[in-house]
Amino acid sequence: MKNLWRLRDFVVGMTGLFDKGAVTEVDVLRATGRLLSALVAHDDWLPEEFAKPHAAHHQEYLLHCDPLERFSVVSVVLGPSQKMPVHDHLTWCLSGVLRGMEHFEEYRHEGEGRPMLKTGDHIGPQGEIEAVSPSIGDIHTISNAMPYRTTVSIHVFGANIGVMKRHKFVLPTGEKQDYVSGYCNTVLPNFWNASPGHQPSRGSGMAGPLLI
Numbered sequence: 001m002k003n004l005w006r007l008r009d010f011v012v013g014m015t016g017l018f019d020k021g022a023v024t025e026v027d028v029l030r031a032t033g034r035l036l037s038a039l040v041a042h043d044d045w046l047p048e049e050f051a052k053p054h055a056a057h058h059q060e061y062l063l064h065c066d067p068l069e070r071f072s073v074v075s076v077v078l079g080p081s082q083k084m085p086v087h088d089h090l091t092w093c094l095s096g097v098l099r100g101m102e103h104f105e106e107y108r109h110e111g112e113g114r115p116m117l118k119t120g121d122h123i124g125p126q127g128e129i130e131a132v133s134p135s136i137g138d139i140h141t142i143s144n145a146m147p148y149r150t151t152v153s154i155h156v157f158g159a160n161i162g163v164m165k166r167h168k169f170v171l172p173t174g175e176k177q178d179y180v181s182g183y184c185n186t187v188l189p190n191f192w193n194a195s196p197g198h199q200p201s202r203g204s205g206m207a208g209p210l211l212i
């Protein structure tokens, strides 16, 4: 994939957003959504080593973590018919479908010993942007909506999500289990090589004007 500069521009845009100072969650979700929409509009930048499925379960590849852990960027890869556990994030998250088609299901925790209540259910095609957070609804799962193709979506979180202590849920019983997702990769994509003479570049490296 030759257009890795798209990820560089996204990271530069996100960093600029937070460097503006304190902003509300609504502002962050709106601005991040616009940057993420631009990023997933083109499936020509994600190196294939960050899009490989696992035979048994989904994969979460860290693409970038802000040095101050104000946000992290992850590619989530689901093999054919695979499904993530029902989980929360305890921070805001936006996801954008880069490749394939995903099935989103949202839930509400009704208490230990009580079945989880489904509050949302829909299909997201390529380019679809989803938002979750503790304030707008945090508990959900994502599955691959296609039986024979891998899906890839790009997720942006309001923290270093792989190290956060959060939860998985058992649907029939509402059991809440401690969960730390980690990351499945040990190296990160080097988008700093995306410069004139190496790869196509927009030149300035900026992702356009800040959106809030």
Ligand SMILES: [Fe+2]
Pocket (backbone or CB within 6 Å): 087, 088, 089, 093, 140
């Ligand atoms: Fe999630």
